[in-house]
Amino acid sequence: MGCRHGLATRAREKMVSPPDFEPEITVSLSPETIAALPKVVLHDHLDGGLRASTVFEIAQEIGHPLPADDPDALATWFYASAESGTLVDYLETFVHTIAVMQTAAHLERVAREWVVDLAADGVVYGEARWAPEQHTAGGLTLRQAVAAVGAGLRAGMADAAASGTPMVARQLVTSLRHTPPSREVADLARFGADDLVVGFDLAGPEDGFPAGGHHETFAYLADHLVPVTIHAGEAAGVASIAGAIAERALRLGHGARLVEDIAPDGDGWSLGPVATWVRDRRIPLELSPTSNLQTGVCATVAEHPFGLLERLGFVVTVNCDNRLMSRTSPSREMGLLVDAFGYDLADLRRFTVDAARAGFLPHPERERLVADVIEPGYAAASEG
Template structure:
């Protein structure tokens, strides 16, 4: 395969590909955290109303603070910024508002299907039960969907409930997800600090979900390497990998001449590629957290294109829109500018995401048709 000639430019405000605005194209978002997708203005307003100390004098400065603090090159440091967003998400009213705005923002970005992940166990300090918290988020999602429909944009969003891998409540969260499987919850996730907290420590929850044939995605291959991915697949029976970028460690370069490079896939990488286990890649976030540090510190160093060319089921995601000051449109524009992708490439990436969504087959097929029709219209 040939190595692309990288461009070093930022996407324009109205990013486009082959003359088509990327924002207008139908998109699918699989990896986007609720507590990382708040509007800076909402965080500022809610925190001020609750008397929570803020590190900025206004919402604009607060947005800059999140971006600066998140660009630390470490997942552990990156996660510290969530203390503030989670602190304003401790009531049903606030959870509903945040979820509603989350859906509205996705719809404004051209997303037609999204999966929002969040950890209910982190939102109980105001007296909510786990069930109350999930219902509050579901209420907000449905309000956002209705508002988008009224504005002529159809969008549907499902919840992925995350258990914190450094905690002990994963069996409880797994049962919670199963209780709401017909009421908005489409999947389960393990989130939080990855290194040192393998999926195997949550075997009870993961076995229960497997017995109930409930979809699982696990953060793996971000702050930890191949052992973490291996555990997610074997212990967690994960259908997707949260980030999974470090699967590139299982590639062996066997020849390189000029712009041509040949690589060999070892067993784990072969399994992930051949089984079409989706990689929930998040280019900007992967730079911020240091997930691609062994390959470099710039977007052109990201192994995204290598994995794409090798046939992995790569998808594009935002991870945390507030911390990365990004949108799905911006992430796609970064890839267009860096790897010279065209409309056909962006369509493939969206079809990968649609085919990997935690939806019944018939609904995935409908989603695929909507994407194909949208890209045909341009």
């Protein structure tokens, strides 16, 4: 079965590296080499990136029933449920992760481990997205929940630095499409800098719940210059992406189905108005290959829209979405793309630099990250 957009992958046109970076094309991109490269993660859900062992331990502590009797079996259950092809099974996985994230201590632990695990895989900058409204069942206020995650991110950064794998971590607060718009959540994004909040995200079911349903929230955030990313082009098509653009999204969460606005045209491709806007305005796409396969965007990585979108000049970034449910890591996602499309070290560098520059950190901090961490890391790999 091929991609639902029906476009076949063509031979990739080689892109030229910037003149200040000329890696040896003979560098072997082994799993070990990829693992050592600096990486940037823009789309990684806090409630989808827990360690299975942490879910198991906290569930035992609070008396929450689980569908498996040990952490290894639980990890397999999460992946199998996400792979099942049924939305009911997939959504059940989050019932269990959210259940163990209802106290300040548990949120802090999960956020700390989120940083430590990504840093160990070479991630130098990451944004953890999550919906605070789903984490008040234990009595926390929204602000207390956000503060707990901020404390966990700080603790994780300290742990990562002490381990020799320093990482910059921030959080995105998320609202859900199918719930009423919340000014309080918007204010968490507006006033949350002390808790490392750098922006706002909209997630949840796309079909039947357009981004425009939260128009007042987005207008408020725009008035106060709060950066926004919106899930779009994952479970719904081009109209969903257009709706996110209309609400002034600076990035698109997934955006894979943008290829439905691209059609073969002789020996090339014709871009529709939405695809043209996204490409020409350089709106980054937060693509997550394994997760996109699980949600039915396409059947194999070789058929993933990433290859075509990259070749046509879109800003593509590499993400995991939900590492627990997809049983994946940033290094694994990069490796899958290398195997599928023949990307080399210069390509991975470009994806990483583009992702760093698309982050919601202040511009000088992003550029220091590129100049002081990412470029030296890739230069060292090219010499190795």
